[in-house]
Amino acid sequence: MKVSVPKTLSSTSGSCLLIPCLFNISKEREHILDSSPEVTWRQGSLWSLYDKPDFISVRRQKEPVIEVVGDLRKKNCTSVMRNLSSQHSDRYFFRIQSKNFTMTDTKAVRINVSDSLAEPNVTVPVLREGEKVNMTCTAPAPCPSHPPNIKWDPALGGDISQRTQMNADGTQSVSAILNFVPSFHHHELKVNCVSIHPLHREDKPLLSHKTVILSVEYPPKKTWISLTGLVWLGNNMTLTCQSNANPPAVHRWFMKRAGVEEELGVSHVLSFTAAHENTGEYICEAQNPYGAMNSTNLQITVPGISFTAFLSILAVLLLLVFALLILMIYRR
Ligand SMILES: *[C@@H]1O[C@H](CO)[C@@H](O)[C@H](O)[C@H]1NC(C)=O
Numbered sequence: 116m117k118v119s120v121p122k123t124l125s126s127t128s129g130s131c132l133l134i135p136c137l138f139n140i141s142k143e144r145e146h147i148l149d150s151s152p153e154v155t156w157r158q159g160s161l162w163s164l165y166d167k168p169d170f171i172s173v174r175r176q177k178e179p180v181i182e183v184v185g186d187l188r189k190k191n192c193t194s195v196m197r198n199l200s201s202q203h204s205d206r207y208f209f210r211i212q213s214k215n216f217t218m219t220d221t222k223a224v225r226i227n228v229s230d231s232l233a234e235p236n237v238t239v240p241v242l243r244e245g246e247k248v249n250m251t252c253t254a255p256a257p258c259p260s261h262p263p264n265i266k267w268d269p270a271l272g273g274d275i276s277q278r279t280q281m282n283a284d285g286t287q288s289v290s291a292i293l294n295f296v297p298s299f300h301h302h303e304l305k306v307n308c309v310s311i312h313p314l315h316r317e318d319k320p321l322l323s324h325k326t327v328i329l330s331v332e333y334p335p336k337k338t339w340i341s342l343t344g345l346v347w348l349g350n351n352m353t354l355t356c357q358s359n360a361n362p363p364a365v366h367r368w369f370m371k372r373a374g375v376e377e378e379l380g381v382s383h384v385l386s387f388t389a390a391h392e393n394t395g396e397y398i399c400e401a402q403n404p405y406g407a408m409n410s411t412n413l414q415i416t417v418p419g420i421s422f423t424a425f426l427s428i429l430a431v432l433l434l435l436v437f438a439l440l441i442l443m444i445y446r447r
């Protein structure tokens with residue numbers, strides 16, 4: 116006999132578990148399927164207790180309730196385990212038994228019953244401002260009669276559709292597809308996908324969630340120049356170009372002097388020691404693959420003298436004023 120079941124299956128205590136199962140049996144033995152054979156799943160840890168006279172009472176206490184829901188005549192041994200608890204985590208062997216024929220599968224299905232809910236899986240495509248996309252959140256539905264409820268929070272102004280899908284091994288999953296239009300306001304926003312199990316404990320449902328931080332690509336939204344250093348002849352000055360863009364923008368500088376425009380090159384900062392020829396209008400352009408944006412013009416006028424020269428002149432002037440004042444007082 117050949118039985119095909121998944122190697123491992125997981126579910127949550129208080130829920131149920133569908134075991135996808137198909138088997139094969141030789142042609143000569145096929146007739147036993149018509150005589151409603153007894154089909155059971157033997158639990159690995161109770162192996163030594165089976166076939167003992169008091170087994171029935173032991174079984175009542177320990178074994179989970181397992182029901183075959185597949186059509187045996189079609190060699191479908193799909194079964195449902197109900198009323199699960201974490202003590203039911205074990206290896207289970209499929210067994211078919213009729214009057215003069217008994218077969219037990221040698222390969223087991225490992226069943227893992229946990230008290231928590233599996234974390235949902237989130238797939239996020241590349242998000243570009245203004246381009247409608249689907250974000251998908253998927254959680255396993257080991258008990259298809261009571262699938263988890265999946266929600267997106269916040270829903271980002273989009274539409275959510277639920278879908279149930281069959282996996283290659285016969286198990287099922289539930290997805291919530293969020294169809295929305297990303298905006299730059301969604302950039303770096305935390306979004307949760309929440310999986311809610313409806314029938315766990317009476318007091319509170321069982322929850323599990325996955326948080327993703329969105330990265331939305333958008334053209335530069337704001338470009339500005341910040342200036343450090345005082346504008347005096349001979350002073351060191353730094354102009355920094357800043358912008359809000361994703362991916363980060365490349366910055367290019369322009370300068371207008373006496374009606375003539377000049378490109379100063381690509382750099383984040385512009386540093387120079389102020390001289391007469393630095394007088395002019397500065398513009399910085401931010402560019403990324405989605406677009407470009409200019410800053411407002413920054414007028415820089417470098418005075419004809421340095422700050423120290425200015426201070427010296429100021430000091431001389433103050434001295435002169437002071438001397439004049441003293442002179443006036445003495446004249447009285
Ligand atoms: C089932 O068994 C029959 C006879 O042994 C064989 O011809 C057939 O290919 C088997 N099918 C599968 C799915 O193993």
Ligand SMILES: *[C@@H]1O[C@H](CO)[C@@H](O)[C@H](O)[C@H]1NC(C)=O
Binds near residue numbers: 137184185192193
């Ligand atoms: C086996 O039976 C289950 C339960 O009735 C059903 O959902 C599944 O589709 C069947 N599998 C095949 C391969 O027929």
Ligand SMILES: *[C@@H]1O[C@H](CO)[C@@H](O)[C@H](O)[C@H]1NC(C)=O
Binds near residue numbers: 180198200
């Ligand atoms: C489910 O399990 C609980 C405790 O394990 C038990 O009290 C209850 O009778 C079981 N229900 C069914 C339908 O087997």
Ligand SMILES: *[C@@H]1O[C@H](CO)[C@@H](O)[C@H](O)[C@H]1NC(C)=O
Binds near residue numbers: 143144214215216
């Ligand atoms: C089982 O026993 C019955 C009657 O004793 C017999 O007709 C049948 O062929 C046997 N089946 C197998 C698979 O040995």
Ligand SMILES: *[C@@H]1O[C@H](CO)[C@@H](O)[C@H](O)[C@H]1NC(C)=O
Binds near residue numbers: 125232233
């Ligand atoms: C059983 O499931 C829990 C929760 O999903 C997981 O943490 C644990 O590793 C699993 N154990 C096995 C043996 O697969």
Ligand SMILES: *[C@@H]1O[C@H](CO)[C@@H](O)[C@H](O)[C@H]1NC(C)=O
Binds near residue numbers: 247248249276292294
């Ligand atoms: C999003 O999903 C819907 C429905 O599942 C589908 O019609 C649409 O084509 C998908 N859009 C994209 C961009 O994948």
Ligand SMILES: *[C@@H]1O[C@H](CO)[C@@H](O)[C@H](O)[C@H]1NC(C)=O
Binds near residue numbers: 235253254288
């Ligand atoms: C989640 O993704 C991982 C890795 O891609 C995969 O192994 C796992 O089966 C997925 N779980 C579900 C519920 O789809």
Ligand SMILES: *[C@@H]1O[C@H](CO)[C@@H](O)[C@H](O)[C@H]1NC(C)=O
Binds near residue numbers: 388
């Ligand atoms: C200005 O910058 C130059 C070159 O980086 C440096 O040698 C000089 O010391 C700086 N002067 C001042 C006043 O910081």
Ligand SMILES: *[C@@H]1O[C@H](CO)[C@@H](O)[C@H](O)[C@H]1NC(C)=O
Binds near residue numbers: 369398400
């Ligand atoms: C920014 O300004 C420069 C210089 O005036 C100009 O060449 C460039 O096209 C402008 N870029 C944008 C995006 O307006």
